[in-house]
Each structure stands twice: as C-alpha cells, then as structure tokens.
Amino acid sequence: MSAGAQSGAGGEGGRPAGGLRSSLSGLTTRGRSFVAAGIAAAVCAYVLGQEELLRVGLLLAALPLICVLALHRTRHRVTGSRRLTPTRVSAGGEARVQLRMDNTSRVPTGLLMLQDRVPYVLGPRPRFVLDRVEPGGRREVSYRVRSDLRGRYPLGPLQLRLSDPFGLVELTRSFSAYDTLTVVPRTEALPVVRLTGESSGYGDGSRRSLALSGDDDVIPRGYRRGDDLRRVHWRSTARYGELMVRREEQPQRSRATVLLDTRQLAFEGAGPDSAFEWAVSGAASTLTHLLEQGFSVRLLTDTGDSVPGGEGGGGFNGGSSGGQESAVAAGLMMDTLAVVGHSDGAGLSRAHDAIRGAGGALGGAGSDGLLVGFFGDLDDVQTELVARMRQRAAGAVAFVLDSETWAGRPARETALPPLQERLRRLRDAGWTALAAPPGVAFGELWRQAGNAPLGTGTSGGWG
Numbered sequence: 001m002s003a004g005a006q007s008g009a010g011g012e013g014g015r016p017a018g019g020l021r022s023s024l025s026g027l028t029t030r031g032r033s034f035v036a037a038g039i040a041a042a043v044c045a046y047v048l049g050q051e052e053l054l055r056v057g058l059l060l061a062a063l064p065l066i067c068v069l070a071l072h073r074t075r076h077r078v079t080g081s082r083r084l085t086p087t088r089v090s091a092g093g094e095a096r097v098q099l100r101m102d103n104t105s106r107v108p109t110g111l112l113m114l115q116d117r118v119p120y121v122l123g124p125r126p127r128f129v130l131d132r133v134e135p136g137g138r139r140e141v142s143y144r145v146r147s148d149l150r151g152r153y154p155l156g157p158l159q160l161r162l163s164d165p166f167g168l169v170e171l172t173r174s175f176s177a178y179d180t181l182t183v184v185p186r187t188e189a190l191p192v193v194r195l196t197g198e199s200s201g202y203g204d205g206s207r208r209s210l211a212l213s214g215d216d217d218v219i220p221r222g223y224r225r226g227d228d229l230r231r232v233h234w235r236s237t238a239r240y241g242e243l244m245v246r247r248e249e250q251p252q253r254s255r256a257t258v259l260l261d262t263r264q265l266a267f268e269g270a271g272p273d274s275a276f277e278w279a280v281s282g283a284a285s286t287l288t289h290l291l292e293q294g295f296s297v298r299l300l301t302d303t304g305d306s307v308p309g310g311e312g313g314g315g316f317n318g319g320s321s322g323g324q325e326s327a328v329a330a331g332l333m334m335d336t337l338a339v340v341g342h343s344d345g346a347g348l349s350r351a352h353d354a355i356r357g358a359g360g361a362l363g364g365a366g367s368d369g370l371l372v373g374f375f376g377d378l379d380d381v382q383t384e385l386v387a388r389m390r391q392r393a394a395g396a397v398a399f400v401l402d403s404e405t406w407a408g409r410p411a412r413e414t415a416l417p418p419l420q421e422r423l424r425r426l427r428d429a430g431w432t433a434l435a436a437p438p439g440v441a442f443g444e445l446w447r448q449a450g451n452a453p454l455g456t457g458t459s460g461g462w463g
Contacts, residue, residue: 023072023171031064031168038062067164070107071171077105078133080158082116084179088334091150091186091272097126097179098142099158103133113161118145119153122181147183148272150280150338155179184334185277185284188443192293193450195370195395195432220244255316256295256370257393258286259351261302264342266376268403275406275438276342279374282399282442284337286372289446291330295370299333303343304350307336348385355392371396374436377403383422387429397449398426399436406438 027035038061045054083098099116103109112130122145130139147153156178162171220236223243236244260283267276283299290297296316299307308316308329355371371393378386378400390396402419404410416422419435426433432452434445 020068020072023068023169026068026071026169026171027064028168028170030166031067034060034064034168063166064168067166067169071110071162071164071169073105078103078109078112078160078162078173080114080160080175082156082158082177082179084155084181087180088182088184088331089146091183092146092148093183094144094146095181096142096144097155098140099128100138100140101130101133101160102138103135106135108135109133109162110165111163112139113163114141115159115161116143116155117157117159118155121147121149121151122153122155145181147181150183150185150277152335152339153181153183155181182335182338184338185281187281187285187288188441190285190289190443190446191450193447195397195450220246254295254370256290256297256372257300257355258283258290258297259300259302259355259371259373259389260337260340261348261373261375262340262343263302263345263347263376265346266378266403267342267401268407273438275376275401275403278436278438278442279376279399279401280337280340282436283374284334285442286446287330287333287337290370290372291326296326297329297333299336300351300354301340301343302345302348302351304354306354307333348382352385352389355389369393369395373398375400377401377416378422379416383417383425387426387431390426390430396431398431398433399445400426400433401436405435 038057038059041053041057041060043057045051045057079102081100081102083100085096085098087095089095097116099114101112101114109132112133114126114128114130116126118125126143128141130141133139145155156175158175158177160173160175162173163169220233221244223232223245227245231245233244233246260279262276267274267279269275271277287297287299298316369392371389373386373389373396375386375398386398400419400422405419417425423433423435432449434449434452436442436445
C-alpha cells in the first residue's frame, strides 16, 4: 500500500438526493412492464371478481418494488476504493489502477457493474462485471493506463451499477473520490561530461583547500551547549579568552539554472514530436541529470517564474546534502514541466531580470553557477538579450531550435537572422551554443556540449 495512493469512497459518499424516490427511477423496462402488468391484472380481477387473478397482479406489481427496496438498502452498504501505482509516470509509461469493492452489509449483493471515468487520452473507459459478493466479502479488479502526452489527468469518480437477479431494477452510484495521474516528460540518461564553468556538485575544491590548510586557517566560532569538546580549538580559546570550537565543514553545492523558452511565437507545431515538446523533454533530462550529479537546481521560464519558488530571483532547492528537500524540489520541477504550456510573451526580458536578480547566486567572482537554456526562434533583440544572460553565469550552454528546420521547410527571407548567425552571436558572448535539429538524440548534443571549448559550440553540420 505504500507504493501508491489510495482513495476511498465510503457509504456516505454515494447517497443520492431524493432517497427512495430516486431509486424508483432505476426500474428497467422489464420492471416497469411488471408493474404495469400487475396493475392491469389487479383491475381486471376487481372487475371480473377473480380473486386468484388479483393475487397474481399484486405479486407482479410488488416484485419490482421489493427489488427497489433491496437495492436501495444495498447500494449504501457497498464501499469502493482506488489505488494508483505510481502516481507519476513518464510519457509513454504505464500506471496500474486497482479497484476494490467491499460489501459491508449482512446480505449478498446482486450483479455489480463497475465503470471508472478516465480521460480519453489514457485509453477506453474501463468496465467490469462482478458476480454476487457475499456478506463481508470483497472483489478487486485492475486496469492499466498510459499516455504519450504529458499532463495531469484525473481518474474518477468511480461509478457502480447494481442490478437485481431478475433484471427489474438498475441503480447507479457515483463515488466522490478521485485520483490524479501526472505524466511527466520523457527523460534521457545523459553522459557525465565536463561543461564550461561547471564544478563538481558538492565543491571538491572547497574541501581540498580546507584539508591543505593549517590550524591558523581554521575559522572558529563560539562554543554552544552540546558541542563536542573534541572540537575545541585551544589556540583560539587562549586568544579570545572564551571557549572556541572548530566550525563543521559545510560542503558547497554548485548551482545550476535550466531556462526553458515557452513563447508561442518561438515554436511551431504541436504533438509529441514537435519542437516545443523536444525542448521540454530536454529540460527535464537536464534537470534530472544535474540533480543526480549533486547540483542545486532551479527551473526558470521566459515568464520569470522560478521553480522551486524563492525571493529575489533565487529559487534554488536548498539543503547542503540534497536528500528529501532535493527530492521534493525535483518533484515540483517535474510536475511543472508536466503541465507547462506556451506563454503569450514576446520576449525573454523577464527571464533576464530573474537571472540578474539572483545576484551572486549565479554569477560574480568565484561563482560556479551553470546556465543551460532551451530556446526557440530568436530575433536580433532576443539574441542580444540571451547573450547578456551569459554575464551572470560562470558557464552557459544554449540549445537553439529553428522553426524552419523542424517544419522541414527550406530557409527563406524572414525577420529572423539565420540560425548560424544566431549561434555565432551567442558563442561570441561566451555561450556554448548548439543547434537542436529534429531526429537527433539529446544525449548526443549534451556530449557535444561537454566537448566544446570555452565560448564555442558546434551545430554538428545540422545548421
């Protein structure tokens, strides 16, 4: 049970408005025919004075009503629950949904028909038929869902249709609980490369400098209750006249920003094979890879929104050793990429301001910040703006997508500079700029970015 999410809908969740009166509307055509035949037989028996016919008429009319009472009582003594495993899958992956029905009454149920409501993207609506469930018994069924499109999809509510053995009454009950399946972008395992401006995730250089320094270089602090006395720094204690201890080493995590251009005017086409979906998948692969390497990472879009959120344009996931906090931050970023769509913005100025507002978090002397950008079409103004973003990062890698190339059209006269010209300007500004053509694995481009020298890039002959 710990691997998935369980949601239950008890007896109170499906009680319909109108009570018994609404249950009468569940009479089938056969049930209504029985009632009509019973009433007609009773009228004829009264006119003709036939007592036996009156008994038959009363039986025909009473049988559907007895079934209504029985099902009305049963429908509120059947509980349902759903278990979704896992709750987050990659596009193209499968999730398993397990449905469980419990009969909490003292009488057996009739025929049960289950139907779970799912979006059409996840496949056909699952339907199941369950035979008689004994008192206190349970039945479990399962089905699988998959989607090639990222997004957040609701599952439910679960509908239960009960029927009597004679087929006279059918009652439908809807449970209120539902679950949500999050389909995140596909990710690709990336090779470990040395990118420009990148240091190892936990700052090996900082630890090395501390290890080579002598006692005179140790920065002590005042003693606090509970500190280990073995960490007392006696030389500083004698100098300051109070008990001083050595500071615990705090490894510094390298920081990285993944910038995703979501402007609608910068991309053409839609669907799993579109340029925008490639950029989203590339951003997800980069985030996953950098987190695995121990980086403190944030996701930034052209709207200036940062995930995880933070003040002053920061928004990096905290924690000196990753752990649960980094896992939560990774989940937030992947959930954001699962539902990210096109923005109506015309430029990248907000993203530029967010990077600039990060201050020393991503730039400045001694910074080991890395900037990885995924861009669509860039005009002269936006190319210059992206070039200035490099000033705030110790290293920057840009993957540029060209609409003409992705649409399969030959180059034509447009307001946009040629792709090679855009790449050249970014390289001159210090970016490692690469063209991202269709049909090329992102892992290969990532390897090329690691092999490119400072301030240069290659289009790999795809320009």
